Amino acid sequence: MKLSALLSLTERPFRALVLVGAVALAAPQLQAALIGNYQLNGSLADSLGGNALTANGGVLGASEYSFAANQGLTLSGTGLANQGEYSIEMRVRLNALRSDFGSIWIKLIDFKNLTSDSGLYSFDGDGNPAGSIVQFYPIGGTADSFTPNEYANVVITRDGTTKEVVTYVEGFGQFSFVDGGDQAVFSSNVMHFMMDDAATGFSEAGSGSLDYIRIYNTALTGNEVVNLPAVPDAASTMGLLGLALAALAGVRRKFAFRG
Numbered sequence: 001m002k003l004s005a006l007l008s009l010t011e012r013p014f015r016a017l018v019l020v021g022a023v024a025l026a027a028p029q030l031q032a033a034l035i036g037n038y039q040l041n042g043s044l045a046d047s048l049g050g051n052a053l054t055a056n057g058g059v060l061g062a063s064e065y066s067f068a069a070n071q072g073l074t075l076s077g078t079g080l081a082n083q084g085e086y087s088i089e090m091r092v093r094l095n096a097l098r099s100d101f102g103s104i105w106i107k108l109i110d111f112k113n114l115t116s117d118s119g120l121y122s123f124d125g126d127g128n129p130a131g132s133i134v135q136f137y138p139i140g141g142t143a144d145s146f147t148p149n150e151y152a153n154v155v156i157t158r159d160g161t162t163k164e165v166v167t168y169v170e171g172f173g174q175f176s177f178v179d180g181g182d183q184a185v186f187s188s189n190v191m192h193f194m195m196d197d198a199a200t201g202f203s204e205a206g207s208g209s210l211d212y213i214r215i216y217n218t219a220l221t222g223n224e225v226v227n228l229p230a231v232p233d234a235a236s237t238m239g240l241l242g243l244a245l246a247a248l249a250g251v252r253r254k255f256a257f258r259g
Contacts, residue, residue: 030224033087035079036215040065044073051077053213056195069100069205072194073213080217084185085160087220089228090193091211093151097124097132099196099206105137106206108154110192111184117199118183120156120167122146122206134167136184139177145169151211155228158184159219166219171226191215 037047042062044053057071065073080086088109099106109120123141124132134154135141146152155168158179165184166176179185193213196205220228 030216030220030228033216033218033220034214035217036075036213038213040210040212050079051075064209064211066207066209067194068207070195070202071207072192072205073210074193074195075191075215076189078186078189078191079215080186082160082217083187083189084158084163084179084182085217085219086186087155087157087216087218087225088191089153089155089212089214089216089225091151091153092194092208093211094122094132094146094148094206094208096148096206097122097146099204101203101205103200103204105200105204106132107196107204108134108194109156110195110197111186112197113188113190114192114195114197115187115199116183117197119197120154121204134169134174136165136167136175136177139175139183141167141175145174151209153228155220155225156184157219157225164219166222168222168225171228173222 035048036050038044038053039047040060040063042060044055044060044065046052053073053075055065055071055073058065058067058073067073078086090108092108094106097106098104104124106122106124107119108122110116111119118137121135121137122132122145123135123137126133130147132146133141134145136156145154153170156165157168158165163179163182164176165179167174193210194205194208196202214228
């Protein structure tokens, strides 16, 4: 029996308030680490005042950015003090599991200014016709992550000291590795989203939509990644009230690595 089933009605409000307190304490720390916040609600601007994204075609709507193959977004001047230490969170929807050119790979994030095949991908070669996985090529990846025409929250972190890279989807740890070759270090101070590289003739790119992109200047922990969807865009009283209401309603998520 789960522990939650054993909690009495009098215990649950206290437990919820403890959760609210923990998240409220974590929120300022996460807000301090947040250096780029791109809501993509009719604007490519960073709400924190950093460099704006550049659209390579596509359509910027009132609530999302829609793109065809290689019509992704570019950030010139990442704002990172260390190009090898960061967390990047994005909410992305793929229209199909294969690229617009028939490849089983769709590049999500490019780290080497479109000169290398390495990077973060959706990979549709796992044998499951209903879903694809998030994979860092050429290292690997695990667990089904993408379903066509459905949004997924994707996070990648890299620790500049240990060089550990971890990927998450919907708060679940998917895959981790030690990046001894610095393949996940950004070169030329540039990030590319949803654009393929010259090494494969720009053929590993698909169509879809981006809801938002957030950039942090540190490698977030698994527990911090779980709490990201609950962190308000500004550390406001109304935002914290929303966290309290969610906690009192029993909304919880658990960090875990999927097999």
